[in-house]
Amino acid sequence: MRFEDYYEIMQTIARYGHALDAGTVPFAQVLTEDVEFDFTHAVPPGQPGSVVKGRERVLEAMTGSADDPYTYRSTLTRPALSHHTTNSEVVADRGDEVQVRSKFLRLGNTQPGPMPVLIGQYLDTLRRTDAGWRISRREIISHGL
Template sequence: MTVTAEEALAGVQNAIAAYTHALDAGRSEEIPGLFTEDGVAEIVGQGTFEGREAIGKAFGAFVPQAPQLHLVGNTLLTSPPGDEVTASSSLVFFARGEEGWAVQLVGSYEDTLVRVDGAWKFRKRVTSFQP
């Protein structure tokens, strides 16, 4: 079945939303299942985690200690649509403290996703932050 650009973009956006919602809610145990078995999560300056087990261990350490929110936008497919796509997104990370919500980080996601049994999974996710 041919994948349209609209279908691919919707799948990518859904995978990104599942990832950020799980992070923000402290459901780090859901993160590995959003990746392929041999998936790679790279956080520039912090490490590269290969395979679901390593990803689960790494993200288990990222359980929020206070309310947080990842806002992702400007997602652009950077490859033709198919069963594997690449995409680039902008990221703003907020945390809520005593003074209210404040921007903590600005960055980007560079993703490679594949369609597995109708669901989009991250094959590789590179997260980088702006200074």
């Protein structure tokens, strides 16, 4: 893998949180149009998880709206949430498609201040597109909280 590809892949992973929390990055720079999010392992045991397909549907599942916050209100912030992705590593390289495993931490605005509300792991597939590397599939695995 070329360093330039590795760098862009890691930047895409990092931009996801900025796109979700502050709307400072358009989701078009992060997700493919046909992206798939697998929430099967993101819910408590015994509850049904779902698989959401398509950028607009994923946005709706994650933010409550199919509108990209960046495109309709670039100053939008979601101070109640803060997403952090760490320990990202490429675990499979197939040329124009890679798999990346990362840890994540989601903070919520609670009293007396931000507290972890969810921790887990992302298993991402990123695809090289004409516009650069984009997340084409994300499996969210909750580890609790």
